[in-house]
Amino acid sequence: MNDSFLLDGEDIPFTPGQTVMQAAAAAGKYIPHLCWHPDFAAHGSCKLCTVKIGGRFATSCTVRAAAGQEVENRTDELDAKRRTLLQLLFVEGNHFCPSCEKSGDCALQATAYEMGMLTPHFDHFYPDRPVDASHPDVLLEFNRCILCELCVRASREVDGKNVFALAGRGTRSHLVVNSDSGRLADTDFTASDRAAAVCPVGVILKKRLGFTVPIGARTYDLNPISAMGANAGQQADSRANAAHEKEVG
Amino acid sequence: MAHEYLNDTTSPSAAATPRKLKVATVSLAGCFGCHMSFLDIDERLLPLLELVEFDRSPLTDIKHCGPCDIGLIEGGVCNAENVHVLREFRANCKVLIALGACAVNGGLPAQRNHLALADILQMVYRTGHGLAEGSSIPDDPELPLPLNQVHPVHEVVKIDYFLPGCPPSGDAIWAFLTQLIEGKAPSLGHGLLHYD
Known part of the structure; x- marks a missing residue:
């Protein structure tokens, strides 16, 4: 066979x-x-x-x-179910694309475009999730977290640092930082960690790079995520890294 | 779901010259950016005006919405007046469209939603920096009361179509409206569908 x-x-x-x-x-x-x-x-x-x-x-x-x-x-049936899952993700967090520097490089946004999502449909949670700007090189914007655990896995398996974890249950699940203060600055996290480049949405953001590539010229502005084939979701990672290396040298 | 009744040709007069569609537009808790983007359809406004006439809109300065075919709502709902206006549009428009990010998900104004309204008013009018001596929270009875949270329009009334974007581009608005007027269900492909 x-x-x-x-x-x-x-x-x-x-x-x-x-x-x-x-x-x-x-x-x-x-x-x-x-x-x-x-x-x-x-x-x-x-x-x-x-x-x-x-x-x-x-x-x-x-x-x-x-x-x-x-x-x-x-199929129409499966894409409709995916659209509903995306709508649930959009209303659970605070996903305001116009003010997000990941816009255009965001896998959540690009996938929602691909599924033709025009509205979040459900009532919004508007949760209160303060940002963590304590680290000199990296900002944590928890409002956009979709609990994919890619940063948790990257930090544990590649960086060997265990900087991130999920805490809480059900709708109270949230991303936490593994330090006594709960602040990223009090960990050994660095901007060159794998975990710093793996976030598919706009939670883990390298500082001072936000608009190096202008809106309109970003990964998914140029091609829909479905055209990326095996690289869907990773192009944005590598582009952000290249921009970072160019900037930092 | 295409709104075929927009192009109703069963009435005798419609057979000769199709009736112009009535369109009303309003900005609630928005910045008028979506209306500016609407004007960005530029010279295509002229062929559009062959097909539609405007009822209530910043373009006409008509104050209340009469019976209309299409209503375009920019902005979310942040105060009591927004609720009244939105309900008036829903009662009068056959097809109601949420136009732009704020109407679709609350947008920038909704970023106050995790804060208590009383705290915001205190901060802005009483304890913030650079305020005049004796500054107080405005309480003129003509001012509409703010809501505790800013809501997308679909949380208040039934919305038929959504056109996201901050703002949606002139091309997106044009594609959307022309498809709708032709009696098709509007769809936006890559390049026209944007949330930012």
């Missing part, structure tokens, strides 16, 4: 052990996602990558690819 499965009717090859998401990304196919990143183990929490395999819902970042699977991805 061939090692391939059908994604929206298209043959996708895979190597044993790959997830549906990994195989699709390797083939340059876009499955919407926020908490998945190719450099990290699957998290399976954002549910944006939910597909239908043989008629059953499954998160494509956690399901192993298997020969002969029939996977539905960009």
Whole structure:
């Protein structure tokens, strides 16, 4: 039997052990996602990558690819569910794109564009989440956190520092900083950490870089996130890093 | 969901010359930036005026909204007057559109929502820097009472369509309106759909 499965009717090859998401990304196919990143183990929490395999819902970042699977991805039904998930994320936080320096490089925003989200639809929570500007090089803007834990994973697995964690349960879940004061300045976090470059939204922001690349010339201004293939969600990382290196030298 | 009744041709007079659509516009808790962007459709205003006429709008200075086909709402709802005006638009407009970021999610004014209104008024009029001696919170009965929080318009009345952007570009507004007037459900692709 061939090692391939059908994604929206298209043959996708895979190597044993790959997830549906990994195989699709390797083939340059876009499955919407926020908490998945190719450099990290699957998290399976954002549910944006939910597909239908043989008629059953499954998160494509956690399901192993298997020969002969029939996977539905960009169907109206699934995109409508993704749109609802995005709307829930938008009303839970304070996502004011016009005043966010990540606008145009933000995977949440770009994914919402891709899903044709025109309104957050639900009633807004407008939570009170003070920012942490204590660190000399990095600002933490908690209002925009979507709890993907990419910074938690990057700090733990790559940087070996455990700077971030999620605390609380349910709607009270929130990102915390691992220091006695709870302030980023009182950790050994630096702007060159992997965790400083992995945030898909505008929470972890390197200072003094905000508008180095003007609005209109940013990652997802130029191409929709679906056109990024395997690199969806990471282009903005590398662009921010390049700008940082240019600035800081 | 296309509003085909916008192009109702069943009435006898409509068959000869289609009736112009009535459009009303207003800025609630907004900055008029969306109206400025509306003017950015530039010379396309002329063909648009072949198809529509304006009822209440800053462009006409008519004070109350009469029966209309399309209502464009800029800005969120921050005070009691905004609620009355929004309800008047909903009662009179067949199709009501939230135009721009503030109408869609509260926008910049909604960034006060995590603060207590009383604290804000105290800070701005009583304890802030650079205030005149004896400065006090304005209480003229003609001033509309501020709401505790700023709300997107869809939290107050039913909204038929949303056109986000701060502001939505002239091109986005033009694409949106022309599709709607043609009786199609408006859709914006990459490049026209923006939240910023």
